[in-house]
Amino acid sequence: MTRTTRNAPSPRAGRGAPPEHRHPAHTPRVPVGWAAFLALIGYGLAQLYWALGGRGFPFGADDANPEYSAFEHIGRAQLAPWLAAGFLLCAAVALLLALPGRRRVPAPVLLGVTALAVAAVLGTLADFRILGNLAYVFMLRFSAINWTVINQVFAVVAVGLMTMSAVAYQRRITGACVSCGRTDSGAGWTSPAAAARWGRKAAYTAVVVPLVYASTRWAWALGYPLGISDKLWQEGKRDHLWLFGAALATMGALGSLLTLGLVQRWGEVFPRWMIGLRGRRVPPALAIVPASLVAVMVTTAGIMYIRLHFQGAFDDPKHNWGATVPETIWPVWGIALAAATLAYYFRRRGACKRCGRGSR
Missing domain, CATH: 1.20.900 (Dbl Homology Domain; Chain A)
Structure with missing residues (x-):
């Protein structure tokens, strides 16, 4: 019977081991992924609250300036359920991105949903009023900031965190350092x-x-x-x-x-x-x-x-x-x-x- 030594390498450290188990740099950075999940599920629940009749819905026909909105003629009853479903779906994807290891859901699907979420928020919910309200911040006129703009900023931050989590996940599954993205094969571009x-x-x-x-x-x-x-x-x-x-x-x-x-x-x-x-x-x-x-x-x-x-x-x-x-x-x-x-x-x-x- 062959005696095994205490320092014998684990079979997981071999050639077929997942990239995240080969080097400490490949271990995930949990805070960003969980921050994305919490932001998205929180906002998804807020949209669900509005979909069920809650007051304060900030988008579409309920916007203080609906002429700037991509959903100018769509009211809360029609728009909020879709937004709730979208943000809750993004929260589920963010959770999969944050958990260690590979997912059964293919990586292109997770990364694709992230890209679609960013495009949807930047292309429909957010607008030039974020830039305009920045002037109020510099003038310390915080009371002049629009409620819709506050929600726009939160949505942008949420998908921004989701993007950071997706980048870390992509690095992790490809064997790159989750912090800097470098690999042993060279820096290239x-x-x-x-x-x-x-x-x-x-x-x-x-x-x-x-x-x-x-x-x-x-x-x-x-x-x-x-x-x-x-x-x-x-x-x-x-x-x-x-x-x-x-x-x-x-x-x-x-x-x-x-x-x-x-x-x-x-x-x-x-x-x-x-x-x-x-x-x-x-x-x-x-x-x-x-x-x-x-x-x-x-x-x-x-x-x-x-x-x-x-x-x-x-x-x-x-x-x-x-x-x-x-x-x-x-x-x-x-x-x-x-x-x-x-x-x-x-x-x-x-x-x-x-x-x-x-x-x-």
């Missing part, structure tokens, strides 16, 4: 050198697109009705709308120039003129967090304008294209900004504290 190349193109695109929008607003303020009828321009001039619009466009243009920090040295090391900070490394989160939030907000705003165009919500779009068409290219801005931000992350993340990969 995520390497700092590769990210610097495609990230630079994305950053320049994210700078140009908002300048196209800003140019129309600057033209109106300077007395040129670019893309709008003389009648509309005169109406806006009487109400001083074009000066206000030019001010907002200038803020957006200045913000877009900050995108260059994602590919320039001053985005990594504070420049000399910043007394007290000069020469110090810029914390990556200082650029990544706001850039990611802006990318989501401008993308949802642009999708809303595209949707309203197809719904025929704009008056005389042929002669007043300048008032609405520039906003329809905002999704390009948002996607480019998200790509530039991702490239910045790949360049600056350094060695992974979880798996040790990336150390030089």
Whole structure:
């Protein structure tokens, strides 16, 4: 009879072992997955409450501004049950993503449902009012924030957590580190050198697109009705709308120039003129967090304008294209900004504290 040693390798550590059992870095990060599950099931139950007649339903015909909603003419009784079913289904998928090990449900199904959930929330529930209400936050006018917008933000955060959980699950089942996504086969397009190349193109695109929008607003303020009828321009001039619009466009243009920090040295090391900070490394989160939030907000705003165009919500779009068409290219801005931000992350993340990969 053969004596087994105490340190003999487990059969699970062999070639056929699931990837998550080969390295501690492959073990799941539970908090994100469970946060996604709790957010989605909580909101699904809220939708169920509204479907059963509860007060405070924020979407569709019950929206304070239903003209912006994708469900403008659909009331609570028709819409809430569908939303309840959708969010509860997403909660079930989030639970499967959060639990350790592989699922009997194929991974493409779980990841596909996640992608559909993100598309549905960003394309139908969320809109440009998230971006607009951000100004109220900076002015500390929290009472002016719309109840619908609060629900939009919660829905976006919920599917955002679900996306993070899906990414961790995909990494786990493919043998990558669930923290950084690196594998032993090499970095490829995520390497700092590769990210610097495609990230630079994305950053320049994210700078140009908002300048196209800003140019129309600057033209109106300077007395040129670019893309709008003389009648509309005169109406806006009487109400001083074009000066206000030019001010907002200038803020957006200045913000877009900050995108260059994602590919320039001053985005990594504070420049000399910043007394007290000069020469110090810029914390990556200082650029990544706001850039990611802006990318989501401008993308949802642009999708809303595209949707309203197809719904025929704009008056005389042929002669007043300048008032609405520039906003329809905002999704390009948002996607480019998200790509530039991702490239910045790949360049600056350094060695992974979880798996040790990336150390030089």
